[in-house]
Amino acid sequence: MVDLKLTAKDFKSDQEVRWCPGCGDYAILAAVQGFMPELGIPRENIVFVSGIGCSSRFPYYMNTYGMHSIHGRAPAIATGLSASRPDLSVWVVTGDGDALSIGGNHLIHALRRNVNLKILLFNNRIYGLTKGQYSPTSELGKITKSTPAGSADSPFNPLSLALGAEATFVARTIDSDRKHLQSVLRAAADHQGSAFVEIYQNCNIFNDGAFELIKDASSRDDHLIRLEHGQPVTFGADNQFSVVHPAGGFGLKVQEGGEAIVHDTSVDDPAYAFALSRLSGSDLGTTPIGVFRDVQRPTYDELIAKQLNDARADGSPDQMLDDLLNAADTWTIL
Amino acid sequence: MSAGAKRVEQLDRVVIRFAGDSGDGMQLTGDRFTSETAQLGNDISTLPNFPAEIRAPAGTLPGVSSFQVHFADYDILTPGDAPNVLVAMNPAALKANLADLPAGADIIVNTDEFTKRSLAKVGWATSPLEDGSLGEFAVHPVALTSMTVGALADHGISKKDAERAKNMFALGLLSWMYSRPFESTIRFLERKFAKRPELVAANKAAFQAGWNFGETTEDFAVRYEVKPAKMRPGTYxxxxxxxxxxxxxxxxxxxxxxxxxxxxxxxxxxxxxxxxxxxxxxxxxxxxxxxxxxxxxxxxxxxxxxxxxxxxxxxxxxxxxxxxxxxxxxxxxxxxxxxxxxxxxxxxxxxxxxxxxxxxxxxxxxxxxxxxxxxxxxxxxxxxxxxxxxxxxxxxxxxxxxxxxxxxxxxxxxxxxxxxxxxLPDLSVEFATAPNGEDGRFLPYLRDPETLARPWAIPGTPGLEHRIGGLEKADKTGDISYDPANHEFMVRTRAARIEAIDVPDVEVEDADEAARVLVLGWGSTYGPIGAACRALRQRGLPIAQAHLRHLSPLPANLGEVLRAYDKVVVPEMNLGQLAQVIRARYLVDVLPFNQVSGLPFTAATLENMLEDVVKNG
Structure with a gap:
């Protein structure tokens, strides 16, 4: 890491931030800008790519390279950029509608390819920019403008989805917990390959208080599970709850007391992290945050770069082109 | 393979169509014949025609795949309207292509496939080889499959592999008929089956058997030659x-x-x-x-x-x-x-x-x-x-x-x-490397005054960090802008930028400079339109041809070209899309001529239509 003497201020663009006052996005922006200098990467080598939605305005506010693209396609655009420019640090900023509805296909394929992207999914469980329709992470029965009788759609669990695509880095954090948010960003940035970070983000206009249960000091301790690599997974005001592996059963469950599992982000089989992801439901009753999974496998970028490198030939490109054009059954007319 | 002692006749052009079941290897056969023909220096144009189904049921009409090759001792523009020779590997191939054959065409049929069952698959109660319905054609019945299997009896390969080589038998026969050099096909077989030497030997033997069959059988009394075309010197x-x-x-x-x-x-x-x-x-x-x-x-x-x-x-x-x-x-x-x-x-x-x-x-x-x-x-x-x-x-x-x-x-x-x-043209580009604004800022939408192009400032360039996106951008700065005057300016500027693209003038081919009718085409119709125009000129009917490569922006001289003629005909393989653009933009009442059959125009179709326009206005 190079000390470039950058500060958070260096990552603020000259654009006026136009989110609603009180939006959780402000906290995330400040956390990202505050954390960026730690990367030791010159600003010109950092690119933020986004899709459409409130969160996708993010690149305009970062004094790096940035592209505000079209709905759902940021992972595809960022894949082309990252694969052709492995020297860059490419970040995707997206929301629950952008990433999981219209862009669901691109998200899972970026993750399965393990493109070297840091994907920040701001999950507020609502469509904000289109003014308040339910999203693919809204709870079943959600009453919104487009579902006055309650939505009939079951929500995605974004982490389960990412793990199903065999994402190599999967984490969750919360907009209001700056320290935790930055520690997760740090781990994501350190990861080689796709890093998928779900950030619970409050939309104070259309879905205010969606995450209050795990934010409010009076309730959070009994519902929020802080995952720490190498530590037993326990929680509760008196640390009375344990996440255990039930004998003879699949997956994990929460119980009072008992022998808690010890969290290990390096478990190769995604089934472990998947089981952790299933602890959280729409009701947020037991919600793990932190890094679920952090494993290594070859990245798309390096595999592509290797193929190009292996094929690289010395010699004049013009001559190689002439050779290629002539590499067939040819005949000559005098 | 000797030259043989049969009579040799000179032809200036030939159109051959190889047709068979999707699994019969007709594309490959046609491709090889084309390659042999290219080696000889004829001008060539080819037209493959195959179904979208990978393997439709064997022997059925939807499963027919064909490859047409037109070769000549002069320069040609199309794969030919009607085959002089049809190679039909089964009844379906014969039935599917019969309507395209002119009277007198040669038909080489694989008689082994003309079984009751195969005939029934295409709805023939009697065999056209026997019921006299092919009277206007020169039919050459050849037991292609059984002769191939017979020729390969000692090759130690399965019957299925032997039967598969029948396309090489057909290729050998046609190569003999048209005096094609076969070295490139031998090399091709050696490459293709490099891992199975027994198949190299078998396919070579099948090719040889077809060649020898032509030479010995009395059914083929003549072989043909088509001399090399006079083409521009160079390597092809x-x-x-x-x-x-x-x-x-x-x-x-x-x-x-x-x-x-x-x-x-x-x-x-x-x-x-x-x-x-x-x-x-x-x-x-x-x-x-x-x-x-x-x-x-x-x-x-x-x-x-x-x-x-x-x-x-x-x-x-x-x-x-x-x-x-x-x-x-x-x-x-x-x-x-x-x-x-x-x-x-x-x-x-x-x-x-x-x-x-x-x-x-x-x-x-x-x-x-x-x-x-x-x-x-x-x-x-x-x-x-x-x-x-x-x-x-x-x-x-x-x-x-x-x-x-x-x-x-x-x-x-x-x-x-x-x-x-x-x-080839030098396409070098220059990326932006330094701020371009007066105050030392980088303005991502400050345009080149000539091309109206904006700078291409790629990530990794220090000092040029900027944000772009799909929202409307302010002129020069690229910042988000909802300003009405700015949007109007940007929309018009983006349009002007395309209109200002430097494209060459459209050229008019008008050999006698006496034409009153212009035929205007674009894209792949160049060949058939050109062939039709040539045919008309040879018959003393003047016609001018212009062909568009650039559809947006259109060449600057197009309006002038269109207005110089009494009639402008626009043939297209659609329902008149270019014609509509021309009418709207130049107020010239062009005459559309449209075909949407999935097949290219034949030169004859266009010749007939254009003749009518030239003669009758």
Whole structure:
């Protein structure tokens, strides 16, 4: 890491931030800008790519390279950029509608390819920019403008989805917990390959208080599970709850007391992290945050770069082109 | 293989159609015959015609696959209207192609396949070989399968493998009939079956048996020669449009000194471009088979943003899916080449049949005012130069360019006079490296006064950090802007930028300069229109031909050209899409002539139509 003497201020663009006052996005922006200098990467080598939605305005506010693209396609655009420019640090900023509805296909394929992207999914469980329709992470029965009788759609669990695509880095954090948010960003940035970070983000206009249960000091301790690599997974005001592996059963469950599992982000089989992801439901009753999974496998970028490198030939490109054009059954007319 | 003692007759041109079941290897047979013919120096044009089904039920009409090759001792423009010779490997192949044959044509049939069951599959109660219904043709019955199996009896291969070699028997026979040099086919067999020497030997033997059969049987009393064509001096190869297009993209990468990034999703008839480009990594070419058409163009655009030549290749349905990203590329003002190998639509349509019906989509198929450049190649080998031209426009003017190929030129082939790399245009680009604003700021939308192109400032360049996006941008700064006057200015500027693209004037071929009728075409119809015009001129009927390569912007002299004639005819393989543009833009009441059969125009169809216009106005 190079000390470039950058500060958070260096990552603020000259654009006026136009989110609603009180939006959780402000906290995330400040956390990202505050954390960026730690990367030791010159600003010109950092690119933020986004899709459409409130969160996708993010690149305009970062004094790096940035592209505000079209709905759902940021992972595809960022894949082309990252694969052709492995020297860059490419970040995707997206929301629950952008990433999981219209862009669901691109998200899972970026993750399965393990493109070297840091994907920040701001999950507020609502469509904000289109003014308040339910999203693919809204709870079943959600009453919104487009579902006055309650939505009939079951929500995605974004982490389960990412793990199903065999994402190599999967984490969750919360907009209001700056320290935790930055520690997760740090781990994501350190990861080689796709890093998928779900950030619970409050939309104070259309879905205010969606995450209050795990934010409010009076309730959070009994519902929020802080995952720490190498530590037993326990929680509760008196640390009375344990996440255990039930004998003879699949997956994990929460119980009072008992022998808690010890969290290990390096478990190769995604089934472990998947089981952790299933602890959280729409009701947020037991919600793990932190890094679920952090494993290594070859990245798309390096595999592509290797193929190009292996094929690289010395010699004049013009001559190689002439050779290629002539590499067939040819005949000559005098 | 000796030259034999039979009478040799000289011909100036021949059209042969090989037809059989999808599994009979007719494309390969035609391809080999073409290659042999190319070696001889004839001019050639080919037309493959195959079903979209990989293997339709054997022996049925939908399963018939054919390959037509036209070769001559002078320069030709089309694969020929009607075959002089049909090779029919089964009753379905005979039935499917019979209507195209002129009286007197030679038909070589594989009699082994004319069983009651095979005849019944195509609805024939009696065999046309026996019921006299082929009286107007010269029928040559040949027991192709059994003679091949017989010739290979000692080769120690399965009966199935022996039967499969019957296409080489047919090729040997036709190669004898038309005095083709066979060395390239022998080399080809040695390459193709390198891992199975027994099949090399068997296929060579089958080819030899076919050749010998021609020489010995009394049914073939004459063999033919077609002398080499007088062509421009130089080195030639035979090439299909898709191959030429892929090589043109390689050339564009070399001549621009940029890495090329192809994002593509498999689709007929464009996939061969992806296959070809994926072989050329040593030119710094990355090919990505994306999860869908949208990701394919998205990745290409992302690569362009990073400083690569971004390309996506597809067919009509894919272009429909890519529309929103093309609009983004227009707003971002980044280079991007979008190749549309058109096929018959709408929807899935006829994926292996040709059409020119995506012109409207290319010109207008986006939301908002979203102009871009559109060009179309006129022949298989022209796809090479069209690809370079598309890259030139994209890189110079920072715009998406749609290249409208189609199935006819993509899969058809012709001899190609090989260019040398050094004579191809220099496509070098300059990335922005320093702030361009008076106050030391970087203004991503400050335009070059001549091209109206904005700077291409790629990530990694210190001091030029900036944000771009699909929201309307303020002039010069690129900041988000909802200002009414700014939007009006930006919309008009984006349009002016496309209109200002430097494209060559359209040329008019008017041999006698006496023509009162102009025929205006675009893209792949060049061959049949040109052949029809030649035929008319030979008959003393003057006609002028102009052909458009640039559809957007149109050449500056086009209005003047159109107004110089009493009548302008516009033949298209659609329902009049260019005709509508011409009428709207130039107020010239052109006469559309349209065909949407999935097949290219025949020269005769156009000749008849144009004759009527020339004579009767």
């Amino acid at each position: 190869r035979n090439i299909t449009g898709n191959q030429a297009l892929a090589l043109g993209l390689v050339a564009a990468a070399v001549r621009s000194k940029l890495p090329l990034f192809l994002g593509a999703y498999p689709i007929t008839p464009a996939s061969d471009i992806l296959h070809e480009l994926s072989k050329h990594k040593k030119f710094g070419i990355t090919t990505m088979q994306a999860e869908d058409e949208i990701a394919a163009i998205g990745a290409a655009l992302g690569a362009s943003y990073g400083g690569a030549l971004g390309v996506t290749t597809t067919s009509g349905p894919g272009v429909a899916l890519k529309g929103e990203t093309i609009s983004l590329a227009i707003a971002l003002e980044l280079p991007l080449v979008v190749v549309d190998v058109q096929r018959a639509g709408p929807s899935t349509g006829m994926p292996t049949k040709t059409e020119q019906a995506d012109l409207n989509m290319a010109l207008f198929g986006r939301h908002g005012e979203a102009p871009l450049a559109v060009i179309a190649p006129k022949s298989p080998s022209d796809c090479f130069h069209a690809a370079i031209e598309a890259a030139r426009i994209a890189l110079t003017y920072r715009t998406p360019v749609i290249l409208l190929s189609d199935n006819y030129v993509a899969n058809g082939s012709e001899p190609w006079l090989l260019p040398s790399s050094s004579e």
